[in-house]
Each structure stands twice: as structure tokens, then as C-alpha cells.
Amino acid sequence: xxxxxxxxxxRPEGSLSIFWRVLRANPLSFAGFVLVVIIGVTAVLVLVVxxxxxxxxxxxxxxxxxxxxxxxxxxxxxxxxRDIYSNVMLALPLDLGIGFAVAGSALVIGGLLGLVxxxxxxxxxxxxxxxxxxxxxxxxxxxxxxxxxxxxxTRVLGLGVGPSVLAIxxxxxxxxxxxxxxEVLAVKHLPYINAARAAGVSENRILLRxxxxxxxxxxxxYFTLDIGTVLVTYSTIGYIGVASIYPSSQxxxxxxxxxxxxxxxxxxxxxxVLAPGAAIFVTVLAFSLLGDGLRDILDxxxxxxxxxxxxxxxxxxxxxxxxxxxxxxxxxxAEGTAGGPEARPVP
Amino acid sequence: xxxxxxxxxxxxxxxxxxxxxxxxxxxxxLKVFPRQVVGIVGETGxxxxxxxxxxxxxxxxxxxxxxxxxxxxxxxxxxxxxxxQLPMVRGTGIGMIFQEPLNSLNPAYRVFDQIAEAIRIRHYxxxxxxxxxxxxxxxFDYSKPAASATVGGALVRSIVPDGALEEAARDRLRTRSEFxxxxxxxxxxxxxxxxxxxxxxxxxELSGGMRQRIMIAMALxxxxxxxxxxxxxxxxxxxIQAQVLTLMKELIDEVDAAILFISHDxxxxxxxxxxxxxxxxxxxxxxxxxxxxxxxxxxxxxxALLRAAPARYKADGRLSTIPGSVPNLSRPPPGCRFHxxxxxxxxxxxxxxxxxxxxAGSVEGPEGHRSAxxxxxxxxxxx
Numbered sequence: 001x002x003x004x005x006x007x008x009x010x011r012p013e014g015s016l017s018i019f020w021r022v023l024r025a026n027p028l029s030f031a032g033f034v035l036v037v038i039i040g041v042t043a044v045l046v047l048v049v050x051x052x053x054x055x056x057x058x059x060x061x062x063x064x065x066x067x068x069x070x071x072x073x074x075x076x077x078x079x080x081x082r083d084i085y086s087n088v089m090l091a092l093p094l095d096l097g098i099g100f101a102v103a104g105s106a107l108v109i110g111g112l113l114g115l116v117x118x119x120x121x122x123x124x125x126x127x128x129x130x131x132x133x134x135x136x137x138x139x140x141x142x143x144x145x146x147x148x149x150x151x152x153x154t155r156v157l158g159l160g161v162g163p164s165v166l167a168i169x170x171x172x173x174x175x176x177x178x179x180x181x182x183e184v185l186a187v188k189h190l191p192y193i194n195a196a197r198a199a200g201v202s203e204n205r206i207l208l209r210x211x212x213x214x215x216x217x218x219x220x221x222y223f224t225l226d227i228g229t230v231l232v233t234y235s236t237i238g239y240i241g242v243a244s245i246y247p248s249s250q251x252x253x254x255x256x257x258x259x260x261x262x263x264x265x266x267x268x269x270x271x272x273v274l275a276p277g278a279a280i281f282v283t284v285l286a287f288s289l290l291g292d293g294l295r296d297i298l299d300x301x302x303x304x305x306x307x308x309x310x311x312x313x314x315x316x317x318x319x320x321x322x323x324x325x326x327x328x329x330x331x332x333x334a335e336g337t338a339g340g341p342e343a344r345p346v347p
Numbered sequence: 348x349x350x351x352x353x354x355x356x357x358x359x360x361x362x363x364x365x366x367x368x369x370x371x372x373x374x375x376x377l378k379v380f381p382r383q384v385v386g387i388v389g390e391t392g393x394x395x396x397x398x399x400x401x402x403x404x405x406x407x408x409x410x411x412x413x414x415x416x417x418x419x420x421x422x423x424x425x426x427x428x429x430x431x432q433l434p435m436v437r438g439t440g441i442g443m444i445f446q447e448p449l450n451s452l453n454p455a456y457r458v459f460d461q462i463a464e465a466i467r468i469r470h471y472x473x474x475x476x477x478x479x480x481x482x483x484x485x486x487f488d489y490s491k492p493a494a495s496a497t498v499g500g501a502l503v504r505s506i507v508p509d510g511a512l513e514e515a516a517r518d519r520l521r522t523r524s525e526f527x528x529x530x531x532x533x534x535x536x537x538x539x540x541x542x543x544x545x546x547x548x549x550x551x552e553l554s555g556g557m558r559q560r561i562m563i564a565m566a567l568x569x570x571x572x573x574x575x576x577x578x579x580x581x582x583x584x585x586x587i588q589a590q591v592l593t594l595m596k597e598l599i600d601e602v603d604a605a606i607l608f609i610s611h612d613x614x615x616x617x618x619x620x621x622x623x624x625x626x627x628x629x630x631x632x633x634x635x636x637x638x639x640x641x642x643x644x645x646x647x648x649x650x651a652l653l654r655a656a657p658a659r660y661k662a663d664g665r666l667s668t669i670p671g672s673v674p675n676l677s678r679p680p681p682g683c684r685f686h687x688x689x690x691x692x693x694x695x696x697x698x699x700x701x702x703x704x705x706x707a708g709s710v711e712g713p714e715g716h717r718s719a720x721x722x723x724x725x726x727x728x729x730x
Contacts, residue, residue: 122409191450195562198403198443199465199569202434209464213455 022297029293035286043093050090056083058090058251066269075275079265084275087251091276094161095253095283098234099227102168107223109169110176113138115215117177118184119207135181138174146171147233154237161244161252164237168230179222183215217298224291228284235280253280350422351713352573352605353379353402358416360394360401363409367677371397371411373629376703378713379573384599384606386620386637388613390652392673394629396446399577399609403441404433421572439469442566442604446578448559452550458561459546462530465568533564536601538594556587560594567602574606580615588615595619613656617641622714625649628674628684631703635716645706645718645726648685683720690729691722 023030045053056062062073062081069076075084117134120127141149153167187193188211196206238244238254246255253276260272360372372394379385387395400406402418404425418425421440428436445451452461527546534542537560550558559579566574576595580588596619599606610616616623616637623640625633625648633646644650651669671688674680680687686696701719709716720726 122407124409191445191447192453194400194405195443195445195451195565196453196464197434198405198437198441198445199565200434200437200439200468201464210453214453 019297023293026293026296028289029296032286032289032291032293035282036290039092039096039283039286042089043096046089047093054086054089056086058082058087058249059247060086066265068269069271076269076271078260078269078272079263082247084256084272087247087256088253088275088279091251091253091256092279094250095231095234095280098161098165098168099231099283099287101165102172102230102234103223103226105169106172106176106226107219110173111180111219113173114177114180115184115207115212118181119188119211121185134177138177141171141174142178144171147236150233150237151240159245161250164234164244168233168237172230175226176219176222180215180219183218184211187211187214217295220298221291221295224287224294228287231280231284253277349381351378351380351419352421353377353607354417354419355398355402356417356419358398358401358418359414360397360406360411361414362411369676370629370679371676372401373679374700375416375626375629375631377624377631377634379605379607380713381572381605382599382603383622384608384620386608386610386616386623387626388610388616388623388652389626390611390673392676393626394676395609395611395626396577398626399443399575399607402573402575402607403437403443404428405437405443439569440572442569442571442574444559444562444566444574444576444579447582448555448562448579449582451562452558454550457547457549458534458553459527459530461550461561462533462565462568463526465565466526466529466533469569529568533568534561536567536598537561537564538597539564554587555583556590559583559587559591563591563594563598567598567604571604574602574604575609576606577609578611579608581610581612592618613641613653625652628679629676630684630700630719632685632720633716633718634703635706635709635718636714639709639716643727645716645723646685646720647689647691647722647726647729649718650726650729651688691720691725693722695721 023033042053059082062077062083064073064077065081066079067073067077067081073083073085075088077083113134116127117131117138121131122128149171150164150167153170154164157163157167193206193210196210197203201209235252235254235257238246238252239258244250244252244255246252246259248255256276257273260266260269266273355375355377358372358375359370362369362371375394375398377385387398389395397406397411401411401413402420402425406413408430413426416426423436425436452458530546531542534545539545539557539560545553545557545561550561553561563579579595580591583591592615595606595608599619606619608616608620620637622635623637624631625640625644625646627648633640633644633649635645640649641653644653648669651667654667655669657666669688674684674687680697682695682697682699683689683692683701686692689696701721703717703719704723705711705715706718706723718726
């Protein structure tokens with residue numbers, strides 16, 4: 001059986017190239033990925049070189065009042081001649097940042113607590129007691145509807161972006177505790193954990209290397225989807241009017257929606273609400289699509305399957321035809337090796 | 348006589364589940380000598396897997412607890428090792444092959460990483476970078492003496508005598524390629540033909556037999572002096588089973604390790620083991636050389652078990668069974684646990700449990716044939 005030369009097969013394919021191929025294999029997640037990249041780059045550009053993408057100031061009043069979308073005003077203007085496109089763009093970095101900040105801190109806080117609660121849950125030990133405390137606290141938070149709790153907290157913590165981000169984060173982490181703990185519980189009883197233990201791997205290292213790696217995949221997917229959910233929640237709070245004020249020097253999508261709906265002009269000039277609404281929609285959609293794609297990329301099983309299916313019509317440079325049999329029929333080689341007359345070095 | 352690698356004495360293991368206590372392993376004593384293959388047979392639930400996992404202290408404690416007895420491995424009583432120090436003991440001399448090859452490899456890592464992890468731990472321990480367990484009655488005996496702490500740089504090199512240069516090179520933190528070479532060696536040892544390719548595959552890309560080979564390579568890479576194989580072939584289909592068994596039998600000759608082979612398959616044990624222990628309801632009821640135990644069993648349970656094994660080439664008649672059922676281990680019968688199902692049972696069997704005593708006509712010492720039955724002499728006369 002012709003074997004590819006050892007030098008080439010020995011090199012595992014780089015994770016970047018696998019990432020790329022799996023993405024390319026699924027048009028929807030590829031679209032999500034492209035959208036997320038565009039959104040991210042745009043947000044950075046708006047922050048760094050605003051005049052490039054934002055033609056008017058957030059509060060700048062132009063002569064065109066209630067103008068429909070045109071080349072001068074891409075998303076039209078409102079009753080005072082403020083450019084809607086500029087406002088939507090200026091809100092992008094803020095809304096994106098809020099999504100990452102809330103989901104990120106919830107991931108870190110909830111993730112760590114979930115790891116502890118899931119892995120060290122032996123009753124009777126100190127950490128076992130801690131895990132009970134974590135879980136009961138989580139239950140308390142989960143028993144409130146999170147949006148209502150976030151609203152109430154915003155009232156207590158005060159108006160503005162910072163307090164409302166904090167408020168959402170406080171209601172957000174318990175979901176991650178539950179998610180991570182559940183995944184850890186499922187993983188920690190699998191035989192390979194015990195196999196690692198038998199090999200002399202310490203408990204902490206088992207947690208970090210074996211458990212975390214296998215929990216990561218659903219958690220990252222959830223995190224990506226969650227950025228969208230946070231955005232919607234923040235926009236809701238902004239819509240109710242307790243998070244951000246519009247019009248202001250720092251616009252925000254939810255507050256924009258709320259403002260134009262409250263002033264009644266949305267009925268006659270729909271672009272006033274369509275533009276920020278579409279911005280929320282596209283951002284949430286992008287992260288949802290990417291999240292689904294990440295699931296495929298992070299799981300070695302689907303990853304290889306995808307990479308293989310695309311390899312036939314898109315052979316990567318480092319894997320020409322010779323690698324075919326090895327990749328396509330692992331079982332065949334596997335069985336073929338039984339009792340082979342190989343050199344048998346004794347260690 | 349050499350010292351045994353593993354010396355289990357009067358081991359008791361119980362599981363506490365809710366209010367009930369299950370006496371999973373009771374008063375088991377067993378010796379495994381270097382390069383010996385000891386098989387443990389018994390039906391499901393007789394405590395053989397519990398015994399296997401108790402040796403490297405892999406049982407979750409709680410619910411399991413070791414009530415009494417000693418597990419002496421190369422001079423250290425593993426029962427006395429504090430929980431925190433267990434990782435220091437586990438990878439050092441006891442290799443373990445598990446029942447489920449399908450789930451015993453971490454799906455997220457390539458074959459290389461799985462085996463390299465075991466090698467790396469051994470290497471760190473050899474270098475003295477990882478603390479080693481030194482408790483117990485006798486200091487723990489590692490296969491290699493811990494090397495003196497290494498200091499990088501030319502100064503050390505220059506004061507090293509010429510002959511020791513190779514020694515010094517070995518002490519360096521090894522590079523990935525060096526680990527790779529060693530991993531490849533173990534893959535070849537378990538008869539993997541194309542190790543360069545296999546190295547980069549994920550577990551799900553391998554067949555069951557292949558995965559079990561990787562597991563065996565992992566266990567061997569720790570250079571164990573005792574290899575515990577907990578039903579290594581039970582989850583595989585028959586042809587693959589035969590391949591893995593052949594491999595294990597070949598390895599027995601090549602690797603300097605004693606093997607404790609747990610199985611419910613009498614045929615597998617007969618093929619591989621030197622000595623066999625028969626377990627019933629948590630107790631070791633018979634122990635002796637495989638040929639002797641299987642040809643002339645001296646415990647009524649062994650006799651009944653052998654009779655119940657289906658004959659492969661005959662299809663006529665009903666299969667023979669043992670009347671009655673396995674006792675509930677939360678309330679085991681007093682005395683001999685087999686007495687409710689035993690044709691030889693008399694009053695004495697309900698009193699003190701019979702000790703595992705040498706049978707008449709057998710050689711003395713650890714190579715002898717022993718049976719835990721008061722009427723061992725009457726067993727050969729049974730139908």
C-alpha cells in the first residue's frame with residue numbers, strides 16, 4: 001500500500017487552515033464569520049477614524065429634515081435633520097462593546113464558578129460545600145426573570161451605560177454556572193478522565209487540561225450566541241429608557257428606537273426605526289451564524305469530516321492525493337496494522 | 348523467592364449508597380509476582396472491577412471506601428497514601444487498561460498528546476521536577492532514581508566529566524521531537540504499522556481495536572511494573588478481541604511487567620494467565636495455576652461456572668445454569684457466600700467464612716492451588 005512520505009503526514013494540519021476550511025464548507029457560518037469581521041472592523045474604524053465612516057456628528061442638525069434615505073443621508077434624517085446613518089454607526093462600538101463586556105464577564109465569572117461547582121462537588125469537603133453555596137446562589141438569581149431583575153438593578157445602580165452593563169452582568173452569570181457545571185458533570189465521569197488519573201495526572205491538571213477542553217466547545221458556542229442576546233437585552237433596557245439617553249453624543253440603538261417610537265415620527269418616517277432595528281438584527285444574526293459554525297470547528301469530529309469533504313474539490317497545498325487513503329479510510333489502516341511485522345523496539 | 352510486586356491482604360471495600368452499604372470486596376488476599384500474569388474471573392458484579400480500580404486507588408471515595416486490609420505495591424501500602432498525594436503514586440509503576448476503549452481516550456486530543464502526557468509525567472518525575480511520594484513505611488521505589496535538580500547552562504556542562512555528557516543531555520527538558528520519537532516507539536511496540544500517521548489522528552478516527560492499542564501504549568509508556576487490564580477485550584468484537592489478546596500475550600514476553608488481567612471470559616483467562624483467581628460475591632473463592640484450576644476446580648462455584656460455560660461446538664441441549672441467584676451484596680449471606688446455591692452446603696458453611704486454604708495434593712507456597720471451601724476435597728466428585 002502506497003504510503004505518503006513520513007515527513008509530510010507527520011505534520012498535523014495547522015488549526016488556522018482547518019478553521020478556514022470548515023468555515024468555507026458551511027455557507028451560513030461563513031456568512032456569519034464575514035459579517036462579524038465586517039462589523040468588528042467597522043466598529044474599530046468608527047472608534048479610531050470616525051470621519052471616515054461617520055459623515056455627521058451625532059447631534060449635528062442638517063438642513064434636510066425628515067428626509068428619506070438618499071446618497072447624502074443613507075438612512076435618512078429625523079425631524080431636526082440629524083443624520084440617522086451617523087448615529088447608527090456611532091452606536092456600533094458601544095453596543096458591540098456592551099455585548100462582549102457582559103457576555104465576557106458572565107463567561108469568566110460563571111464559567112469559573114461552574115467549573116468549581118461541577119468538578120469539586122464531593123459532598124463533605126470544603127470545596128464540596130462551596131459548590132453547594134454556588135449552586136444555591138445561582139438558583140436564587142435564576143428564579144428571577146433576568147430582564148426584570150436587570151431593570152430593577154438599573155434603577156438602583158443609576159442611569160447610564162456603566163450601571164446598566166453591571167446590572168445585566170449581575171443577572172447574566174448564573175446561566176454560565178449552570179451550563180458549565182452541567183457540561184463538567186457530563187465530562188468528569190467519562191472513562192478518559194479516570195484514564196488520565198490512572199496515568200498520574202493531578203486533579204487540577206485534569207480539570208484544566210481534560211475537562212476544560214471538552215467543556216469549551218458548547219460554552220464558546222453559547223457565548224457567541226449570547227453576545228446577540230445581550231445586545232437585545234441591552235437594547236430592551238435602552239428602549240425602556242433607563243440605560244442610555246437619545247439623542248446624545250453617544251447614541252445607542254435601543255434608545256434610538258425608543259426615542260423615535262415615542263415621538264411618534266416612526267409611523268410616518270419608518271427609516272427612523274428601521275435603521276437601528278436592522279443594525280441590531282444584523283449584529284445578532286451575524287453572531288448566531290458564527291456560533292453555529294464554531295460548533296463545527298471546535299469539535300474534532302465534525303472538524304475533520306468537514307475538512308475532508310472540502311478537501312476533494314479544494315485540495316490544500318500540504319495534502320495532495322497521496323494523503324487520500326489515509327484520511328478517507330482510517331478504519332482500514334487501523335485494522336490493517338494488526339500484528340504487522342514491524343520493527344519492535346522495546347523501550 | 349522474589350518479593351511480590353503487588354501484595355493485597357484482607358482487602359475490604361464497601362460502597363455506601365444512601366442508607367445501604369454494599370460489601371463489594373471482602374477479605375481478598377492476592378499476590379502478584381514479577382512477570383506473572385494473574386487472571387481474575389467472575390460474573391458481573393462480583394467485585395473484580397472494583398478490585399482492579401482499588402489498586403491504583405481510582406475508586407471514587409466516597410461512595411467507595413476501603414474498610415480494611417493492605418494493598419502493598421513494591422513496598423508501599425497504597426491504602427495509607429493520603430488522597431492529595433495519590434497522583435504522585437499512580438503514574439509510577441501501575442499501568443491501567445480500561446474496559447471501554449471507545450471512551451478512554453480524550454476526544455479532544457490527538458494520539459500523540461495522549462501518549463506524550465503519560466511520558467511527560469514520567470519524565471518530569473524522573474528528573475525530580477515533580478514531587479514524588481515519599482510517605483509510607485518504606486520510601487516509594489521508583490523505577491529510576493530521581494536525578495539531581497538540573498541547572499541549565501554551560502557551567503554545569505563544563506564540570507560534567509566527558510563520559511557523563513550523554514547523561515546531561517538526557518536531563519534537559521526534552522523537546523517535542525524527542526517526545527515524538529518516544530511516542531512512536533510505543534506505538535510500534537503495540538504493533539501499529541503506520542505510527543507516523545496514527546500519531547496525528549484523533550481518537551474518533553480510530554477503530555475500537557486501534558484505540559485499545561493506544562490505551563495499551565499509554566499504559567506501557569509509564570514503564571509499569573504492574574499492568575492492570577480491566578476487561579480490555581470485552582467491548583471489542585471477537586476478531587479484534589483475538590488481535591488484542593495476541594498483542595497482549597506477545598507483550599507479556601517483551602515487557603517487564605506483571606499483569607493483573609480482569610475478565611469475565613473464562614476462555615480469555617485460560618489463554619493468557621499463569622495464575623487465576625475466581626471471585627464470587629466479593630470474595631476470592633479459588634486461586635491457583637490456570638491449568639489446575641480449570642481442569643480440577645476445587646470450589647463448587649468454579650466447578651458450576653465451568654460447567655455453565657457454553658461449549659462452542661455443540662448446539663444441542665440446554666445450557667447448564669447455577670441454581671439460585673447472586674446474593675444482594677448489601678446483605679450478603681453469612682459464612683460462605685455461595686452456600687445458598689451450593690449442593691455441598693452444610694451447617695458449617697453458614698458459620699465462619701471458609702479461609703482460602705491450600706487444597707490437598709497441591710504444592711505449597713504462592714504457586715499452590717487454594718480454595719475457600721470446607722469441602723474442597725469433595726468438589727472433584729461433583730457432576
